[in-house]
Amino acid sequence: MEDNNQDVVIDPSVEKLNKIKKEILSWIYIIVSVFAFKSTFFEPNHIPSGSLLPTNAIGDFILVNKMSYGLKVPYSDLFGDPWYITTPSHPERGEIIVFRYPKDRNILFVKRVIGVPGDEIEVYNNKVYLNGKLVETRAVDKSKYIDLFDDKFDKKNIEFEEVTLGEKKFVTAVNNSMPYHLNIEKVTVPKDSFFVMGDNRDYSSDSRYWGFVPFGHVRGRAMFVWFSMVYPWSQEKFHFRPWRIGTTL
Structure with a gap:
């Protein structure tokens, strides 16, 4: 009887090519999964300026x-x-959100929500009036916060206030020696939009200047600081602040 069983000889080059294909596919799956996770669940962001x-x-x-x-x-x-x-829900007053800049969606901004749809907002001399009432503030000791400011800010004249906005309390920085503050006359926040401001009131480009943030531009809510360092090669002075790790926002 003739033996029809024959050993199959695999071309080494084909085997190598298949191995490379599997390796490439596995990396594609990993990359797609990672970016899908960032797109839907959690995303890291970097704070490059002092507006907050x-x-x-x-x-x-x-x-x-x-x-x-x-x-x-x-x-x-x-x-x-x-x-x-x-079904989506809206950000609440006092929350810090990351969003696409309304004038250029390619730029990400981080600001605090001050007004939600239907709110009437007026800002005069760094005082916020919400629905006709002055938002409550109280002066706080500057020594706890001033070390976060570098020499490009007017540290001598910066003061700090604790702001109570609904159930949220946070601290803002104001420079009362400035001859002019960025004010805005009474406006009503449109449907599905938000009025946002930086906590560093005199050094923030925000809704007082360029208007409201549409809900469709909102990417998510800032949770906490997971690392803090200014790169040595950046335009800012080098800083490494490990004690800020875990700071909730």
């Missing part, structure tokens, strides 16, 4: 909860406003 001082220091790395206002379809915010799997 003293809450956020220059160089803070923050973790952003992308699910805070609803579960999004992965990658949907790459094409404009995100698509939500669940």
